[in-house]
Each structure stands twice: as structure tokens, then as C-alpha cells.
Amino acid sequence: MHFANTFLMWKEGPLIWISDVLIALASLGILFVLWKFKKFKWLWTEWLTTVDHKKIGIMYIIAALLMLFRGGVDALLMRSQLAFPNEHFLTAQHYDEIFTTHGTIMILFMAMPFIIGMMNVAVPLMIGARDVAFPYLNAISFWLFFFGAMLFNLSFVFGGSPDGGWTSYPPYVENLFDPGPGENYYIMGLQIAGIGTIATGVNFLVTILKMRAPGMTLMKMPMFVWSVLITSALIVFAFPALTVVLGQLLIDRLFNAHFFTTTGGGMPMNYVNEFWIWGHPEVYIVILPAFGIFSEVVSTFASKRLFGYSAMVASMVAITFLGFGVWVHHFFTMGAGAAVNSFFGISTMAIAIPTGVKVFNWLSTMWKGRIRFTLPMLWTSAFIPCFVLGGGVTGVMLAVAPADYQFHNSYFLIAHFHYTLIGGTVFGMMAGLYYWWPKMFGFKLDEKRGRWAYWWFVIGFNVCFLPQFLLGLMGMTRRMYTYPSGLGWWIPNFISTIGGFMMGVGFLLIVYQIVWSIRYGERDVTGDPWDARTLEWSLPSPAPEYNFARTPIVHSRDEWWYIKQGKYKQEFVESEIQPIHMPKNSGRPFLLGLCMFVAGFGFVFEWYVFVILGLLGVLAIMLRRSFEFDYYHYIPVSEIVQTEKSLGRL
Numbered sequence: 001m002h003f004a005n006t007f008l009m010w011k012e013g014p015l016i017w018i019s020d021v022l023i024a025l026a027s028l029g030i031l032f033v034l035w036k037f038k039k040f041k042w043l044w045t046e047w048l049t050t051v052d053h054k055k056i057g058i059m060y061i062i063a064a065l066l067m068l069f070r071g072g073v074d075a076l077l078m079r080s081q082l083a084f085p086n087e088h089f090l091t092a093q094h095y096d097e098i099f100t101t102h103g104t105i106m107i108l109f110m111a112m113p114f115i116i117g118m119m120n121v122a123v124p125l126m127i128g129a130r131d132v133a134f135p136y137l138n139a140i141s142f143w144l145f146f147f148g149a150m151l152f153n154l155s156f157v158f159g160g161s162p163d164g165g166w167t168s169y170p171p172y173v174e175n176l177f178d179p180g181p182g183e184n185y186y187i188m189g190l191q192i193a194g195i196g197t198i199a200t201g202v203n204f205l206v207t208i209l210k211m212r213a214p215g216m217t218l219m220k221m222p223m224f225v226w227s228v229l230i231t232s233a234l235i236v237f238a239f240p241a242l243t244v245v246l247g248q249l250l251i252d253r254l255f256n257a258h259f260f261t262t263t264g265g266g267m268p269m270n271y272v273n274e275f276w277i278w279g280h281p282e283v284y285i286v287i288l289p290a291f292g293i294f295s296e297v298v299s300t301f302a303s304k305r306l307f308g309y310s311a312m313v314a315s316m317v318a319i320t321f322l323g324f325g326v327w328v329h330h331f332f333t334m335g336a337g338a339a340v341n342s343f344f345g346i347s348t349m350a351i352a353i354p355t356g357v358k359v360f361n362w363l364s365t366m367w368k369g370r371i372r373f374t375l376p377m378l379w380t381s382a383f384i385p386c387f388v389l390g391g392g393v394t395g396v397m398l399a400v401a402p403a404d405y406q407f408h409n410s411y412f413l414i415a416h417f418h419y420t421l422i423g424g425t426v427f428g429m430m431a432g433l434y435y436w437w438p439k440m441f442g443f444k445l446d447e448k449r450g451r452w453a454y455w456w457f458v459i460g461f462n463v464c465f466l467p468q469f470l471l472g473l474m475g476m477t478r479r480m481y482t483y484p485s486g487l488g489w490w491i492p493n494f495i496s497t498i499g500g501f502m503m504g505v506g507f508l509l510i511v512y513q514i515v516w517s518i519r520y521g522e523r524d525v526t527g528d529p530w531d532a533r534t535l536e537w538s539l540p541s542p543a544p545e546y547n548f549a550r551t552p553i554v555h556s557r558d559e560w561w562y563i564k565q566g567k568y569k570q571e572f573v574e575s576e577i578q579p580i581h582m583p584k585n586s587g588r589p590f591l592l593g594l595c596m597f598v599a600g601f602g603f604v605f606e607w608y609v610f611v612i613l614g615l616l617g618v619l620a621i622m623l624r625r626s627f628e629f630d631y632y633h634y635i636p637v638s639e640i641v642q643t644e645k646s647l648g649r650l
Helices: 002-006 014-036 040-048 053-082 092-126 135-154 182-210 223-255 268-301 309-323 327-334 338-350 352-366 375-399 401-407 411-441 447-473 490-520 559-565 588-605 608-626 637-646
Strands: 580-583 632-635
Touching: 014 040, 040 053, 053 092, 053 135, 053 411, 053 490, 092 135, 092 182, 092 223, 092 268, 092 411, 135 182, 135 588, 182 223, 182 588, 223 268, 223 309, 268 309, 268 327, 268 352, 268 375, 268 411, 309 352, 327 338, 327 401, 338 352, 338 375, 338 401, 352 375, 375 401, 375 411, 375 447, 411 447, 447 490, 588 608
Parallel strands: none
Antiparallel strands: 580 632
């Protein structure tokens, strides 16, 4: 009984009981389906051990959609609580835990994997490569993210959730004020996933710089590839700061060090600085790839060359540098002084300039274009007003330090943040999902059902977050778990809650659309259902394991478009098909991630036997890999020819 009360949290009430039952039923259901259709071997050989970038990308996207569901449920619980004054549907402790997990999951376990999934699916195909530079490392990155996410989510039903907010500022999260395993879950979940993310940044940096098809100079790369190149650089420079600060916090909590303990000579402000040195570039890590997707979508569906390509590249590079110099605007109110606040306020406002350049370029691309309002274009069209007005203009308002003293810590900030990340990142990922879906699976998602989902989600989004600007101006502070009546807050809160549930309906309709389309969706037999412009659309859908039977030679930025127009003849490096060198599948990345999970679990509860076993497992796998030489194979010409013939390409 002590174990059940302490670790299974049976005293916590029906939310935990229902979650336990649902997790058990879902797990049994998955196992039953795998057993019924004899798919255990298929799951292992085709997916769990794969090093194919396309399959890894799909697994990232599936995980991101599951995390979107989990984070969305958290959001609806919070909105239900705030729909009326004096609500106590959730206790203060539960509310703290839910807003902590909501923020953390949405940023790090939904937005990040969604973006990395898109990178995996599209980038090698767009640059004419057969894989990423380090396929084995790519698989390790995914499994580190996956098991980091599982460790974090386990906190909800085993031991207790973190409750220090997604920023986890000390001293609130030091042992004195926040005992228990919740904060340890936060640290270890982010730490394990973060290591995988750094490896992804290195991998795509090398892939883009070294594996482009002959003729594809940097200024001939598709804009999405440019955005991924810059994002990868941001990851490589920003994420180590998060790794270090989480390591320091873990040492504080487990070994009674005092990096951040004021009474022990530590400095909590160091945590705040280190966290936001990662945290503000993180905003651009999750938004720049969305900008790249919008560029591809606008150019394709306006049937025009992207306007101002060079200016777009320059603006993204400018954002990269400025993004590292603005982190102090997250704590204008902490007493840095007028001179410091002025410098960081101006540098923050300066980011509006390159961002505005991109918006005008997208609009100029659309100008006099033959626009087709398909689902990717609809999500892009919704992004421009939502992001510019709700996220961009209000961002400039928040960059003014005296005004920030009023807006800070209010619902105005919440509305700005969600207009930026949902109106930018989520809309961008939805545009990319619809755009590259045929390339991933060989069929299109149904337009009619997709439009229902689109309108429910986009209208719900505005109904949900527009009233929150008003609430902020009326003085409602964020992180309030309930509020008294008579303040005039309940009507905007009630409207906002309706909008939240409309978004939930929109998400369910997307799921319905996918399920319906799997059976009835229009098959893509052309490989180019959108009449698109870049190299990935020259391949069949889905692309074969080796991507390109022969390495293409690139002449122009919109290579595939000009080949279709007859301006260039399709040329290849090899005159005839040659055997193709590809990596072998391996189960070790999965097992390495599992060992990291065991070690992380040991750190969470300070059960060091688990830590030692997990780390020994990691070491053994790394040693085994170091002495492995037979890790690739050649696809014979006969197999390639047979595959190409079956796809109608020979």
C-alpha cells in the first residue's frame, strides 16, 4: 500500500486512476493488434531497427502528433478550470503540474520532433542525397528523443509530475521547496532528449554542407534546406547551454551542491541567464523551419519562383545572429537597469526587420500568381495574419521595456506566445505535413475533410487566444489556477475555453481525415501531385530506400520545375545504374535509448543500481559499435532495376 500511495499516487484521485486504466488498455490494445496480425517481427525489422531517414522522419512525426494530443489534453484541462470563476475542478498543485507538463511537452516533445521529422523526410530528397551523413547517429537521436519523452511522460502516473513551470527556475525547484521526483523527471527527460537533438544538429549540418548533389551550390538550395541549415547551426550552439544548466541543477538536487542556492553561495540568476541563452534561440529553432516550409508552399501553389531569394537567405542569417543577442528581454523586470534593458529592447525590436522582409517576399511571390488554395496553402494563408499581428506586432510591444513592465506575467504574454508558436510553428508543420504527406505515404489526405479540420482549428485558435490579450490588459496574471468573481474576467475566459475545445475538435477531425484517407485517399501515381518545383518531386511516392537510382546533376534552384518546362534535360553523375552503398539496419540505437531511459529513471529516484546498469549498457553498446566493421551493404543493380521498373521509371 505504501508503494501504491507513494509511487502509483492512488491517493491523487480519479485523473490518475483514469490515466492508469487508459494507458493499460492502450498498451494491451497495441499488443493485441500486433499479436493478432503477427506484426512483431515487422515492427522490429522495418521500424524499430531502421536507419532510413524517411522512416525515422515518420516516427518523429507520429510521436509529435501523440505529444500534441497529450499537451492538448493538458490545455483543455486548464481551460476547463478557468472557464468560470471560483472553479476548483483542479487543485492548485494539479494545475501547477499540468501547466508545467503542457509547456514542456509542447515545446520540446511536440514542436521539436515535428520539425526534425520534417527535416528527415524532406532534406536528403531535396538535395539529391541518398541518406543523411550519419544514419546510425540519426537513429540514436530519435531513440534518445523517444525515451526522453517517455521518461518525462511517465511522471504523470509514477512518482509525480514536475510543477516548477517549463522554465523550472531555482530556487523554486531546489530540494528545499520542491522535494520529490517530479523535477528530476523534468531534468532527465530534457537531458536525454537534448543529447539526441544536438546530434541531429551536427548530422544535418554535415549532411547539407557535404552531401548536396553536384551543381547545387549554397545559393541554389531550396529555401527549406536553408532554414534547416541555419536551424542546425542554432541547435549546435544553443543546446549545449541547456545541457550544462540542467546538469548543474541535477547536481544541486542530487548531491547538495550550490550552483544556484543563494544561502550556499550560489546564484539563481546564473540559471536564468544560461536557460534563456538556450531558450530564446529555441524560439527560432522551432520557427525558422516553418518559414522554410511556407516558402516552398507559397512558391509551389502560386506557381512562381520565390521572390527575393537572396534577401530571404540574408534575413534568416540575420535572425540567427540577432537571436543570440536578445535573451535578456525575458527578464526585463528583474532589475538589470535602464542601459541593459534599452540595449536588449532595441536588439529585440530589430528582429522585426528581417522577419518583415520574409513576409513581404511571400506576399510578393503570391502577387499575380495562379494561387491554388489546397490544404498546405490554406494553412500558410492563415499563418500570415495570425503570426504577423498576434505574434510579431505584440512581440515588438513586449520589447519596449517600460511597456513590458505592464504586460509581463500577464495573459497578454500568453496570447503573444501562443500566436507565435501555434500561428507560426504549428501552422507551418501542418502545411508541411499536408505538403509532403503524398511523398511519405503515396496518397493524398482528403481535401474536404481536411478543410473541416482547418476551419475548426483556425477559428478555434483565434477564439481561444484573442480574448487573452484582453484578459492581460485587464490584469489577469498567468499561472492563476482560479480567480474570484466580480473582476470581469469570466466572459473572456469562457469564450477562450470554447475556442480551446474548438481546436480540440479540429485535431480530432485531422485524425479522422487521416484514418479516412488511408482507405479512400487519392493515390499519387505521378510522384508530383502538386506540380511542384524541387528535386524530391522527381522521385516516386513513396521514394525507394536508396532515394535516387542515379545521382542527379543540378543546374538551377527550381531544378525539377525547369526540367518539366524543358529548360534543362535531366542529367546524372553515373551514365548507368551502379550498385548503391547503404547502411544496414541496427537494433543498437533502440537499445542505447532504452539504457539511457533506465539510467535516467535511476537518477530520478536516486536508485543508483539502475544508473550503473543503464550506463554500463550504454558503454557496452558503444564499445560494440566501435569494433563493428560490417555495418553496410550494397543494393545490387538487378534489384535497383527491378524496383525502378516497378515504379514505372525504366
